Amino acid sequence: MSEAIIYPARDRTVEPGQTRDFAAELNAEQAKAATHGDGPLLIIAGAGTGKTRTLVYRVAHLIDRGVPADRILLLTFTRRAAQEMLARAERLVGGNSRRVHGGTFHATAHRLLRKYGPSAGLSKDFTIMDQGDSTDLMQLSRAQLGYASMGKRFPKKETLQYVYSRHINTGFSVEDIVRDDYGQFVEYLEDFTKIFADYTKRKQERNLVDYDDLLLFWALMLEASPELRDRIGGLYDHVLVDEYQDTNTLQARILKGMCVRHSNITVVGDDAQSIYSFRGANFRNILDFPKQFAGATTVTLEQNYRSTKPILDVTNTLISRAAERFTKNLRTEREGGEQPWLVCARDEQQQTRFVVDRILELHEEGTPLREIAVLFRAGYMSADLEIELTNRKIPFEKWGGLKFLEAAHVKDVLAFLRIIENPRDEVSWYRLLLLLPGIGDATARAAIDSMASAAWQSGAFGRFSPPPRARAAHGALVSLLETLRSGQTPEDAQVALEIANVRRLYDDILRERYDKPEPRLADLDQLQVIAAGYPDRATFLSALALEPPQASQDLAGGSKEDEDCLVLSTAHSSKGKEWDAVFLIWAVDGWFPSARCLNSDEGTEEERRLMYVALTRARNHLLVTYPLNAYSTRRSSDYSLDQLSRFMDKGVRDKMQRVALGSGDSPAVNVDTAPPAAQVLDLRALLRSKFGATS
């Protein structure tokens, strides 16, 4: 399949001074959006309608028009999206576009806070906490106020963190959130407030900033200080926002503040693809845009360039069932092509085998592995598939659901670095003190209190006198910290060296704690490799919090850009991407949609949109599979594990070719019609592929 069919034309570079022929390279609606002048612009862009292309051309148009590149701010949802867009803009307008400021809301907030935070009473050397750290700190607040040992039904630290975060991001009152989502805890409403107050105080005292603070402080700088609003808002002449349907109220406030002077704001989104409500996103944000920004122009993109008609027929039908919809059905000129498959497998193993076999078949036919993706609702659902791919030596890369930085041993090592960076980092102190033999909760708290009363001087921990049984560990830690503090040689591998030093103490602890330490030690090796790529400790720690590596390959340090390898991804992480062939596995009711999202209509609707996102990633081949027997005892529950996802209703199924995989070596059977020869699978033949067969 040549790219020319997928896109109307390639992004074309134009010599300086030359005018770009938008009419030739974009369709009418795209061109209208790209060449829009000043003032608010809302682009409703359905899946595959050239949203990125339009945005990239708009950036090019602005630069052509004389807007300095570094006065354009491009906010995207993920780091990957930002990189892709800036790379394409560069191809279009040349290196000049590299000066466009781009990134996620959080990364941009971080950059601005480092620069302007001190003018707003924020210490310059604050530490960023990730969600796990916030949860740990919430636990400290919870315990401090004596709630840890209250009745069993007191909300857990995760619940507290969720309510807090939701409150900040949506602006809903704590009371409303608790009533709506955690009715059983209404009696503790006052306690929620008390804990949040303590949590907030701790963050300030310990110089810590959580994800929500990044956004909140950005908004507050704009709203509470006319001077800062002028300085920060004055940095940019144009603000462009991707995936606007996934922004929340707090982010809308930020945008309002950033554009208060010029109203040059462009947002792109698709309400049918809003899938981040758990993060406070509200797709009504996109509908309210014209209200928020008076005089907004709206452009709707409905011409799909990605998928074939049979695929679009399925996805259009799927989304037509949504309770509320604001975009129309998409149309395509890509007639013909393979009808999407709906494949029923006996069990997980058969599903896995089918997917792998079919992947090899596609690959034999000339589809590069990189053009094939397997999608699923949650990260763990690909476990069996990953094993099989490894056995068959098929290279793959997994997106989303990566827990590398959340792994306890990685966080442990980072905790050492963080207390060097920020001696007041209570979360890290507590974590690493508990690692030491002879130190438990009580001693750790005593040590922290002692340091706090000594104003967190660097020698404070050395002067703390631990109980006798912890004396050895205390001494070892003190000498390690001294080594780390004194080692200020400005070498390239400085952070990596620090990690090596930490590991002299930590590796033994790790071996002591885990039966199988090898994989964890290997993780730490990887961490050292990553660290070597950063100039200094502060940059390294901030980058890890804000831009966690997308795939495990990123972690190995080497870029695998060139390598042809299959993509496994959660449905969430697949957004914004497209592949020639897309498999969706585990299309089982209770799995996708996830059972825990089915209590509410909103939850169900969001799951439907999520499946829509997943299926609209496909250009030419779409295969949905579901095993009949999950035969695991993963969860005893009242929903049935062996039914096809409710979203694959009759109307959707009728537009697919339905196949039930036979048992053993017998060929697959089309359940709708007699099996035509073309659909019979030859599993044996596939085993002879170049990846080598299993026995």
Add this chain to the structure above:
DNA sequence: TTTTGAAGTCTCTCC
């Protein structure tokens, strides 16, 4: 006060 072992709780999505 720390450690240890046993019972109990859920499983996601992401900056």
Add this chain to the structure above:
DNA sequence: GACTTCAAAA
């Protein structure tokens, strides 16, 4: 099957 929490032992 991994992680948390609780209660009893050291």
